[in-house]
Amino acid sequence: DSIEVSWTATKNVTEYYQYKMSLTFLGWSLSKVELIDEKTKRKKKLDKGRIEIIIKGELNEDYSNDWEKSWLHKKAHVIYRLMTKGTREEIHGGYLYGYIYGLYEAIKGFLHMSSA
Numbered sequence: 001d002s003i004e005v006s007w008t009a010t011k012n013v014t015e016y017y018q019y020k021m022s023l024t025f026l027g028w029s030l031s032k033v034e035l036i037d038e039k040t041k042r043k044k045k046l047d048k049g050r051i052e053i054i055i056k057g058e059l060n061e062d063y064s065n066d067w068e069k070s071w072l073h074k075k076a077h078v079i080y081r082l083m084t085k086g087t088r089e090e091i092h093g094g095y096l097y098g099y100i101y102g103l104y105e106a107i108k109g110f111l112h113m114s115s116a
Helices: 071-084 087-110
Strands: 002-012 017-036 043-061
Touching: 017 087, 043 087
Parallel strands: none
Antiparallel strands: 002 017, 017 043
């Protein structure tokens, strides 16, 4: 048996930049097992298998297409991109990376996993 669960979330951080995060859980070689809880001495039904977790981040610019409304907007957008090239992307890319890394650490801690 196998299973795939995916979520996508977006956050509009400014009128121009949007963060998009995708989280996918892939599970395979799944089977049911029974274990005895050492504390309560009762049987527990659990799932056994392998899991892969994929976290992706995307920095979207002009997500509402405000700079695509007219010829003049498009030209102004090119100038804006040339003038701000790198600086804002680096800042927002760093923030997005921080969000993704925080999510990664939270999932790893919750599932008692180590990095591969």
